[in-house]
Amino acid sequence: MKVINSSIAELHKMLVNKEISCTELTREFLKQIDKNEPKVKAFLTVTEETALNKAAEIDKKIAGGGEIGLLEGIPVALKDNICTEGIRTTCASRMLENFIPPYDATVAQKLADAGTVLLGKLNMDEFAMGSTTENSAFYPTLNPWDATRVPGGSSGGSAAAVAAREAAFTLGTDTGGSIRQPSAFCGVVGVKPTYGAVSRYGVVAFASSLDQVGPVTKTVSDNAIVLSTIAGHDPKDSTSVPFVKEDYTQYLENNVKGLKIGIPREFFGKDLNSEVRKVINDALKILEELGAEIEECTMPHIDYAMPAYYIISPAECSSNLARFDGVSYGFRAKADETVEMFKQTRALGFGPEVKRRIMLGTYALSSGYYDAYYLKAQKIRTLVKKDFDEALAKYDVLISPTTPTIAYKLGEKTDLLSLYLGDVYTIPINLAGLPAISVPAGFVNGMPVGMQIIAKHFAEGLLYRVAYTYEQNTAHHKEVPALLKGGE
């Protein structure tokens, strides 16, 4: 078995047993980046030198008989909206093309403390706005399963890099599906944790009340390992919850006997591609055979989640992105006076999707429209939460497709509304602040399909248990993209 296909636990064992050095391991992934990047374009920045320095440090520690942690020496890459001290953090925007943060995001700090080796920063839709990674100001990322298709977004780089084996694991961020949708499109495992479970400090905000950082991995157990490391209360983030930190790997149990699974019928409507529907139904059959009790349920307010999301997230974004004005950091346009400098900086520094959302949000918050839009959207948000609370009082988890279709062709989605509708199954979960996972559930036309599992607040353990059971009893996660086969 190739090193790059190994799980975190396997890599750890190899390092401990000195079957491979950390430097060799890091070089393996750097080689993979060299080879695949022309066809994937998942990275915006590769930090080869710092990665090899860090690897050498860890090798020294191992050679000296030091004990290493589970993530120590494991090569990782981060979505480029996660600030890294001394390393360019662009948000895939001209606005921050040369921005080097003087601080680490808490998640970056935690991974560094755990001894991971940072390989670089990953492509995304500009400021995390989009679902194809085509909104990157630099270049689109391509799907490793089919280079004519998008990897999804906005964490397209994070999902594609894992699928193309360019990093052992990655972190993404999820505001309306931005981890789960690309994970589904690229056939990897992605988790959007409970809102407040992972610190947002140092993660460039898109919509503060919805954003969460989460792991993208090859397997469910890898994901549980990473989340156990990055989750936890952060005094630097007031919205992070002081909950008791857990080791999620304790939930990795191959058993769903007696678990009650709710299937919200609104997530299986007419927008759902019939082949994707079949894949998910087959997956549900497997869980049923394994002893889960499956029952259809209904969530009456789900249809309003999309419009509410497209009020709330642009509203917050319009304010969060106001700081990019050219005054003290980032891109500054030349102009003769201040207001003109503001205008030109923002006109030239932001791409069209970002501008569209800033305008949407500015409008929604305007005097006279606030009650009709923002306030109403918040009320819908409360109703959506209530729907989930009621369903999750009855069922242990809820299951749906992650997306209505497989990955789109590059440039295929010219109609914005239909593009936005691609996130219809993931958005409600962010509004409710719940945790959800996307796991590989099968294929349609050779392209991966993801199954979404949703649980109560802070019940990530249960998500991992159901996802792990499914994974252990299927083989979809063992399939590798065409790109990887081609090289052998």
Added chain:
Amino acid sequence: MAYSDRYEMVCGVETHVEMATKTKIFCGCSTEFGKEPNTQVCPVCLGMPGTLPVLNKEVVNLAIKAGLALNCEIAEFTKFDRKNYYYPDIPKNYQTSQYDLPICKNGWVEIEVDGKTKKIGIVRAHMEEDAGKLVHSGESITTSFSSGVDYNRSGVPLLEIVSRPDMRSVDEVIAYLEELVQIIKYAGISDCKMEQGSVRFDVNVSLRPIGSEEFGVRTEIKNLNSFNSVRRCLEYEVERHAELYDSGQSPVQETRTWDEVRGITLSMRTKEEAHDYRYFPEPDLVPIIIDREWVEKIKASMPELPAAKRNRFRSLGLSEYDARVLTSSKAMADYFDQALAQFDDPKTLANWIMGDLSALLNADARSFEDSPITPAQLAGLLRLVQKGDISGKIAKTVIAEMYKTGKDAEAIIKEQGLVQISDEGTLSKIVDEVIAQNPKSVADYQAGKEKALGFLVGQVMKATKGQANPGLVNKLLKEKLS
């Protein structure tokens, strides 16, 4: 013709007070004033991407304290909101402030003007962050080639106190501001150093015909930083409104600035150009729940406020005027209280503090906190006068010496032989000599001219270098001349 013959002024004030916390409202940076530009900053108060605010609990404590001092209701549930507008001195281009659920509301401040007391309503008081400061290369923004931004002030906690439009004259406005600033200082919310910009006022003013119940068109003048500016600015602005009305025109509802040098107000932006701040709840902070126990704890720690102090001083037999002067600074009032613990004549004590001691301190621009004469020393001096050991006149010399040297009154009197002559035998001899040397005055007195007695007393005092006990001299003279 003064406007007040025809029009009544209506005024409300928004007061911004920098709260006296050691660190900023949302980060750990120091709030110390006067440091090198951009030395008290971090990624949070610079609004760098991805950074998040964490509320300084001391800000909430001080806001609750201020609310109690201003007779406000303290909210059980309060939250922060974002006020969105673009300006180079606010790093995030929004100010984290409070909108619809402020921490304090519905309070009042009592003022007194021309012997009449009046309550000025407080609509609300809320917490917010201060902005940075623009530093222009030239004299003003319009004449500058470039401007720099100093973010040291960015994130300093502010309390914005909004009054009701209850004030009807410039004197009422000034009385309100003086009382408000005193309360804020007494309660320890802020040191209110106007010269450092730690208190700033926005005034809203309109005129209406006397007898009218409807409000006129109001203008808001922003960013005044002294009582004197407020007075001059309001005096100018009401005359401007009056002239417009008199000539059949009307002021425009707008925001104006005060040009201190020219002594005029200038238009900044009209109602149509007014900002739409697009307030919405701050998603990076969680709401604050203030249980009543928290409020009670702060209530129990409240110092005595100026109004209560004045009442207490009046109950000691002091006049309203004395009570006001003594409470004009907390340091002075504390000085009075401490001396009073060792000297039981409040009126005499007040006179000495407000008179001689104040004069000595003022001459050196010192405050009562740094007085070289301690309250105990002053009480010691006054006890000597009370006992008759020295005269009041000698005491004036002694207090100046005490101020210079820091020594006790008794030591100075001993060193300089200033003890009062109260021995009847000694004084009798001197009185006899004075009578013999001033036959004209003696005759005048005996002819009924009371004034002549004063002259004779003065002569005895002169002969004793002021050390004679004046009461005794008076008594002896009267006996001998009757």
